[in-house]
Amino acid sequence: MYCRQCGKKLESNAAYCVHCGVKVPGGNQYCYNCGAQTKPEQDVCLKCGVSLTGKTTPTPYSSNKEWLTTLLLCIFVGGLGVHRFYTGKVGTGILMLFTAGGCGIWWLIDLIMIATGEFKDDQGRPLRKD
Numbered sequence: 001m002y003c004r005q006c007g008k009k010l011e012s013n014a015a016y017c018v019h020c021g022v023k024v025p026g027g028n029q030y031c032y033n034c035g036a037q038t039k040p041e042q043d044v045c046l047k048c049g050v051s052l053t054g055k056t057t058p059t060p061y062s063s064n065k066e067w068l069t070t071l072l073l074c075i076f077v078g079g080l081g082v083h084r085f086y087t088g089k090v091g092t093g094i095l096m097l098f099t100a101g102g103c104g105i106w107w108l109i110d111l112i113m114i115a116t117g118e119f120k121d122d123q124g125r126p127l128r129k130d
Contacts (some may be wrong), residue, residue, distance in 0.1 A: 013128040048124065062128040063087070063121040070127055071114045083114070088122030 008019045008068050017021055034046035037089025043052055072094045073083040101107030113119040120126060 063123070063125040065121050065127055067114070067117070067127040067129045070119065071111075074111050074114050075100070078111060079104065083110065087119070087127070090122075 008017065010017055029040060030036065031038055031045040031048060031050065031052065035041060036045055038045055038052060044050070045052055060090035070083050070087060075085055079096070079100065083091070083095035083119075084096055085091035096102065099106070101110075110119065114127070117126065117129075
């Protein structure tokens, strides 16, 4: 079992995580990568896709949305939030549409985040760079 706060392995029957001090809820397991609640029989986290068995080095699946497409959408029609609709972030896409990209500030922040590879899709997965 792993801590939902810091992701480190917990000692069996621990009431608190010895690494960060968070109280461990009884009977629940959490993904060490994203903190999502998992079931004991799961081999893969359903939220981020990492292996829960520890047999391989956990790496989150990348998004099915492409980095370059997202970047180009943000550059050319980012003020309308089209890149957010493309990556599945519909709610914030609508907000960007009605605020003209947060008067350009929100658009600029998204552009920088996409260019540096920090922008994630609606499920928190990094954009695919092929």
